[in-house]
Amino acid sequence: MEAIIETLLEYAIEQHLMEPTDRIYARNRILACLKEEDYTPTDQRVSYHYVSELLQMLCDIAVKKGILEDTLRNRDAFDSQLMNCFMPRPSEMIHTFETKKNNSPILATNYFYHTSIASNYIRKDRIDKNVSYKVNTEYGIMDITINLSKPEKDPRDIAKASKSVSTSYPSCVLCKECEGYYGSLRCDGRSNHRIIPLKLNGEDWFFQYSPYVYYNEHCIVLKGEHVPMKTCRKTFIRLLEFVEQFPHYFLGSNADLPIVGGSILSHDHFQGGNYEFAMANAKVVQSFQLTEDVRADRLFWPLSVLRLSSVQKETLIDVADTILQVWRQYDDPAVEVYAKTDGQMHNTITSIARYRNNRYELDLVFRNNRTSKEHPMGIFHPDEKVHHIKKENIGLIEVMGLAVLPARLKTEMQAMKDYLLDGTCSDLLDSHLEWLQNLQQSMTWTKENVEEQLQEEVARVFVEGLRHCGIYSFDEKGDIAFQKLIDTIEGTLT
DSSP states (O other), X not given: OHHHHHHHHHHHHHTTSSOGGGHHHHHHHHHHHTTXXXXXXXXXXXXXXXXXXXXXXXXXXXXXXXXXXXXXXHHHHHHHHHHHTTOOOHHHHHHHHHHHHHXXXXXXXXXXXXXXXXXXXXXXXXXXXXXEEEEEETTEEEEXXXXXXXXXXXHHHHHHHHHSOOOOSSSSTTSGGGTTOOOBTTBOOOTTOOOEXXXXXXXXXXXXXXXXXXXXXXXXXXXXXXXXXXXXXXHHHHHHHHHHHOTTOEXXXXXXXXXXXXXXXXXXXXXXXXXXXXXXXXXXXXXXXXXXSOEEEEEOSSSOEEEEEESOHHHHHHHHXXXXXXXXXXXXXXXXXXXXXXXXXXXXXXXXXXXXXXXXXXXXXXXXXXXOSSOXXXXXXXXXXXXXXXXXXXXXXXXXXXXXXXXXXXXXHHHHHHHHHHOOOOGGGTTTHHHHHHHHHHSOOOTTTHHHHHHHHHHHHHHHHHHHHOSSOSSHHHHHHHHHHHHHHHHHHO
């Protein structure tokens, strides 16, 4: 035990989580977590690759001592508590962040991101298990990720949750009250979690990183109040004020309606980061001036996107808000767009902000969540024929060109390769079989090319699913309908 603890203490010093003078204090906090009174410091050390390996050893000790029930949820909560022994208090972290930000926003986010990884809040050991690759498509280089980082729930925890007393604290996993929270059956342990307060549109917002980052510096910006997602004029103000403060980041908002929105619509929040998606470099197929100060570009992208740009932030906000108001009420039967049916609103926007080349940018993605008997999951939702690869909602991250695919695909893709090479069929392939039969007949498959070609074909299915979510196709019908929308917008602006 002593060698593990001393190794962990040295790690914390090396990663600048604490100063050498904090060593004895931190050691005693760890001993308190382990309910250990006796201790003999040692010069022995243990080898490790991830800090999680050291934490796993200490969790094993806690399980043997009978102070920790051996489930993944309990282990995660306990190792977060262990790492909290090294973490600065929120006020200290905020002070350091703001001091660095006064010199450079990049220095501030570098510090915060490093601390989030070093403290094991961002569980890098699990993220590194994800299968990630890039594929060049007609729309640009798409990112594909098979998500293996989020662990499945333990049946014992599920059983306990069904018998536990319902609580409302924190209200959800995005609430500011999660900072330092030990964890419960409905909310993961966040003892080592820290958030940075921001002012956006004069309101209290908070900046943190996602514990399961899908791309570099994947951050979440959450509202201080637990209120539902709502796309409105304030959304554009908040997005642009954020990229004004952190010009090396983008920030985007999911749409605020089911089907076309993200996985959490109950708490208003944004996602951003220091990463350039394919959508950011999409080709422009049409450009025009909406006002003297605001240029608009129609992007060549699977979904229907209008990029606004201007050096004038306020004017850009005015134009974006006008477009939102037009779209909220917009009908076009030619492309199956109806703003409202049976009292339900259907039109909304996914929006992404950047600050590039001394200009503010807003990408407005037109979304509609109407369903039909033929398309019960959504008319502008991935069609059933692509569900074997992706059937979940197409949220902000997917909109920009990163496929977050289910973990099952890792084993299924291995079975796919066996089928494509020698016809070996597995029960895992039931949902993929028709697609695989077409691939096998139309392409040549060898041991040398099967990996790369299969990855490319999976990416093509993802892109096809994105196209299903687009309102306006790049053909005569789509071009006419899109121009009709632009004419309506221009008529409202004049």
